[in-house]
Amino acid sequence: MEFMTRTTINLPQATAPALRDGLMTDEFAAGAAMIRSGKLERIWRLPGQRANMAVWNVTDATELHDLLSSLPLFPYMRIEVFALSTHPLEHSGD
Amino acid sequence: MEFMTRTTINLPQATAPALRDGLMTDEFAAGAAMIRSGKLERIWRLPGQRANMAVWNVTDATELHDLLSSLPLFPYMRIEVFALSTHPLEHSGD
Amino acid sequence: MEFMTRTTINLPQATAPALRDGLMTDEFAAGAAMIRSGKLERIWRLPGQRANMAVWNVTDATELHDLLSSLPLFPYMRIEVFALSTHPLEHSGD
Amino acid sequence: MEFMTRTTINLPQATAPALRDGLMTDEFAAGAAMIRSGKLERIWRLPGQRANMAVWNVTDATELHDLLSSLPLFPYMRIEVFALSTHPLEHSGD
Amino acid sequence: MEFMTRTTINLPQATAPALRDGLMTDEFAAGAAMIRSGKLERIWRLPGQRANMAVWNVTDATELHDLLSSLPLFPYMRIEVFALSTHPLEHSGD
Amino acid sequence: MEFMTRTTINLPQATAPALRDGLMTDEFAAGAAMIRSGKLERIWRLPGQRANMAVWNVTDATELHDLLSSLPLFPYMRIEVFALSTHPLEHSGD
Amino acid sequence: MEFMTRTTINLPQATAPALRDGLMTDEFAAGAAMIRSGKLERIWRLPGQRANMAVWNVTDATELHDLLSSLPLFPYMRIEVFALSTHPLEHSGD
Amino acid sequence: MEFMTRTTINLPQATAPALRDGLMTDEFAAGAAMIRSGKLERIWRLPGQRANMAVWNVTDATELHDLLSSLPLFPYMRIEVFALSTHPLEHSGD
Amino acid sequence: MEFMTRTTINLPQATAPALRDGLMTDEFAAGAAMIRSGKLERIWRLPGQRANMAVWNVTDATELHDLLSSLPLFPYMRIEVFALSTHPLEHSGD
Amino acid sequence: MEFMTRTTINLPQATAPALRDGLMTDEFAAGAAMIRSGKLERIWRLPGQRANMAVWNVTDATELHDLLSSLPLFPYMRIEVFALSTHPLEHSGD
Numbered sequence: 001m002e003f004m005t006r007t008t009i010n011l012p013q014a015t016a017p018a019l020r021d022g023l024m025t026d027e028f029a030a031g032a033a034m035i036r037s038g039k040l041e042r043i044w045r046l047p048g049q050r051a052n053m054a055v056w057n058v059t060d061a062t063e064l065h066d067l068l069s070s071l072p073l074f075p076y077m078r079i080e081v082f083a084l085s086t087h088p089l090e091h092s093g094d
Numbered sequence: 095m096e097f098m099t100r101t102t103i104n105l106p107q108a109t110a111p112a113l114r115d116g117l118m119t120d121e122f123a124a125g126a127a128m129i130r131s132g133k134l135e136r137i138w139r140l141p142g143q144r145a146n147m148a149v150w151n152v153t154d155a156t157e158l159h160d161l162l163s164s165l166p167l168f169p170y171m172r173i174e175v176f177a178l179s180t181h182p183l184e185h186s187g188d
Numbered sequence: 189m190e191f192m193t194r195t196t197i198n199l200p201q202a203t204a205p206a207l208r209d210g211l212m213t214d215e216f217a218a219g220a221a222m223i224r225s226g227k228l229e230r231i232w233r234l235p236g237q238r239a240n241m242a243v244w245n246v247t248d249a250t251e252l253h254d255l256l257s258s259l260p261l262f263p264y265m266r267i268e269v270f271a272l273s274t275h276p277l278e279h280s281g282d
Numbered sequence: 283m284e285f286m287t288r289t290t291i292n293l294p295q296a297t298a299p300a301l302r303d304g305l306m307t308d309e310f311a312a313g314a315a316m317i318r319s320g321k322l323e324r325i326w327r328l329p330g331q332r333a334n335m336a337v338w339n340v341t342d343a344t345e346l347h348d349l350l351s352s353l354p355l356f357p358y359m360r361i362e363v364f365a366l367s368t369h370p371l372e373h374s375g376d
Numbered sequence: 377m378e379f380m381t382r383t384t385i386n387l388p389q390a391t392a393p394a395l396r397d398g399l400m401t402d403e404f405a406a407g408a409a410m411i412r413s414g415k416l417e418r419i420w421r422l423p424g425q426r427a428n429m430a431v432w433n434v435t436d437a438t439e440l441h442d443l444l445s446s447l448p449l450f451p452y453m454r455i456e457v458f459a460l461s462t463h464p465l466e467h468s469g470d
Numbered sequence: 471m472e473f474m475t476r477t478t479i480n481l482p483q484a485t486a487p488a489l490r491d492g493l494m495t496d497e498f499a500a501g502a503a504m505i506r507s508g509k510l511e512r513i514w515r516l517p518g519q520r521a522n523m524a525v526w527n528v529t530d531a532t533e534l535h536d537l538l539s540s541l542p543l544f545p546y547m548r549i550e551v552f553a554l555s556t557h558p559l560e561h562s563g564d
Numbered sequence: 565m566e567f568m569t570r571t572t573i574n575l576p577q578a579t580a581p582a583l584r585d586g587l588m589t590d591e592f593a594a595g596a597a598m599i600r601s602g603k604l605e606r607i608w609r610l611p612g613q614r615a616n617m618a619v620w621n622v623t624d625a626t627e628l629h630d631l632l633s634s635l636p637l638f639p640y641m642r643i644e645v646f647a648l649s650t651h652p653l654e655h656s657g658d
Numbered sequence: 659m660e661f662m663t664r665t666t667i668n669l670p671q672a673t674a675p676a677l678r679d680g681l682m683t684d685e686f687a688a689g690a691a692m693i694r695s696g697k698l699e700r701i702w703r704l705p706g707q708r709a710n711m712a713v714w715n716v717t718d719a720t721e722l723h724d725l726l727s728s729l730p731l732f733p734y735m736r737i738e739v740f741a742l743s744t745h746p747l748e749h750s751g752d
Numbered sequence: 753m754e755f756m757t758r759t760t761i762n763l764p765q766a767t768a769p770a771l772r773d774g775l776m777t778d779e780f781a782a783g784a785a786m787i788r789s790g791k792l793e794r795i796w797r798l799p800g801q802r803a804n805m806a807v808w809n810v811t812d813a814t815e816l817h818d819l820l821s822s823l824p825l826f827p828y829m830r831i832e833v834f835a836l837s838t839h840p841l842e843h844s845g846d
Numbered sequence: 847m848e849f850m851t852r853t854t855i856n857l858p859q860a861t862a863p864a865l866r867d868g869l870m871t872d873e874f875a876a877g878a879a880m881i882r883s884g885k886l887e888r889i890w891r892l893p894g895q896r897a898n899m900a901v902w903n904v905t906d907a908t909e910l911h912d913l914l915s916s917l918p919l920f921p922y923m924r925i926e927v928f929a930l931s932t933h934p935l936e937h938s939g940d
Contacts, residue, residue, distance in 0.1 A: 042136075042149070045908075046178070048925035048927045049927075060189040061189060061273045062189075062274050064271075064329045075295055076295070079331060082140065085250040087137045097929070107263055139250075141191075141269050142256045158706065173706035175707075175929055177849070177907040179910070180908050216371065220371060230372070232367060232369050233366070233369045234364065234366070236441060270328065272328070272335070273329045275326050277314060278325060283437060283438075285459070287518060294483075342377040344515075366437055367441040380523060389576075419557045422553075422554070423625040424633075424641075425645075458516065460517075462515065463513045465510075465513050471565075473647070531647040531648055532797075534649070549801060551647055551799050553645060555628070568796070608838070609720075609839045611836075648796035648798070648799075650797065653780065654787075659753075662890070693936075700901070700936070701935050702933050704931070705931045711930070740899070743812075743816070743817040745891045747874065747877045748881075748888070759894075827859055833893050
């Protein structure tokens, strides 16, 4: 089942640069692993924001929560989740 | 450039069934053509709503408007548009 | 997987009484069948409103949409959907 | 009488780990006791959020407030309360 | 148990004057009966609006819904309901 | 003239316990005095929140502001004020 | 006591021109009389809107409601009311 | 003085085509005249919407209102107005 | 040209009393000077809030911004600005 | 392609004056360079706010994000982005 997420990241300005850099590196590695596993299908930046929209392919909302809450920046994220149904147009060429 | 849209369709209940059926058939055909052309990359239903989320690949916002306003159901749509920037994670496996 | 829905029903005041009564009877029968099948787990009225909250147990958002859009009053409903994850407290007595 | 709650937890990031762990353990124990007593009927996580939805079976809003305000994490919670009326569908199989 | 309601009335401008007058007379009589029974404790107009705030003393949300949905103008009302808990200040003079 | 208020209290978690206890005791005493004087007619807790709704009987908005801003917890309060008009139903039994 | 109002007027487009003109003439006359009586102190148009902001000097919210609900266009108005307290700056030159 | 406007146009679907075409032609001519006079400096479509954003150069809000309310489609417009101040960056190259 | 402002002041609770008193004294003096100059026509407190509504008579939005941003408390203010057009009723007695 | 942005700046009050002055100087220089390059076409202050509206001429949303995120004050900005389509009126004089 697919989900859309809209994620905003609020890492405090006062975060020490070394901690920030470490979090960012770990976050990127975790995201890349989720892309390789096929769980994270697409991800885009929202321009001018520290925010992204992403499409996930997971078993259910519990697996989605486990993935999201494993991210290093999860404590700093505000996430909206949209459950997605298949649209008949996507099979219009079958 | 990619855009995300969130579209809600409000076809009045009082629409005559023949008009409604004709609009639905034409809308489906128009959507299928946009998928074949590659302009409409993905589309999902939002469950419980007469609404969808979609990802578009177009030159700019003017081409996006021309595509959306050519849809047979456009007069009945409320559309939110999100401009999308590329996210470095999408090239993490390059 | 479970979902929560919040549904508001806006049947126009001008609906002919016979049509209204027929819709209400059919809606009740459809809801009762969904309870018997176990798809609709719980349902409550929101006091003072033509609205309810309900808990569903379905395969995914596509099955949820198919159930909701099969309801006789679906054309008159505005529905919010919340995907639900399991909470560890629910297994605290295991 | 039943109530629905939607609770968001905002424990500050700067909370000392030992304090945080103690609060979490105490919160889980308090929640489990409320489930065993039948006051807390159901609870779900909202995916991607530090938030839950729950169904309570209590005498009235005063007992609900007493239960909620006794929770160890109550000072860090934002809670929305929805009073629930019985729905005739729940007795449709009687 | 007490509840607060905030009710807005949207009787269509096109309502025939005789129907409107009949509804208004019936609504006033129904409200007066609820005051005499003690179910409706207080009621105020919100200035400049076709709206009121009211305090109810009922068994639970199901009785409140039964009272509200019995009002002649109920089909034209939008009602917000706030469940109320007792406040220790109200017994400060005991 | 009567007013309704909806007050939310945000005393910072970091407030020293002695200061907090003193503020709470002073606030309760000030509220009790306003009840005895008849200025504060009714007050309820909103369940699950550090919030209340209250009904005031004062000369005008200036007296209401003077009362509210004299409360020990006023610096920590967010207050919504609703001016109230008399409702003809309240005199329906005269 | 003074009040601020923000009023939006939604006269349906389908209103017959003669009815519209009559309403407008009557509304203007009623407003002019309220200015002469000193009840209506100031009034401004909000540019680009069929809306105004106004300052009233009345006894209380009940008189304000009586004035507003006597206006010919009242059935077509949505009105927000702000109760006003005196500000010490207004007497700073005394 | 400059103003920004955000205008949404809601011409009812049921408008007769001849009336609609006449309104559109007149609206375009009126807009073109305002561009030629220098009152309307810039105008953009918001993609996917029957809406535009525009920049105006007028004496004050009264002249802006006179221009906007003279537009043939004004009765069908919802308009937000933002007053603009000069920004020091615009003279940074002087 | 006239403007309406709605200003909310959020001076942090932790502000040292001497700094707070100084700011308040300077703010009052600045406001009184603006009243004497005729730039600030009217000002009211919103009851129960650290907020005011005010009417300004200035050349344009740039002069308004210069006045507002010169206030000692400006760094602690959140200000909404409404541009005002003249209303024909204000000249109805001419 | 053109974009509109609405930017609000929240530099904490506690920022050391030297840091603040340095940031402001650098921000002004960066903005001036973007004007000279033609990327930043117009910019206005919103009166009474630490906010601006601006019009950008860039290749796509990715270039816009790169420009915005290069600004010295970017970590303190909240930015809304509106993609813009060309409006036929802008070519009405061609």
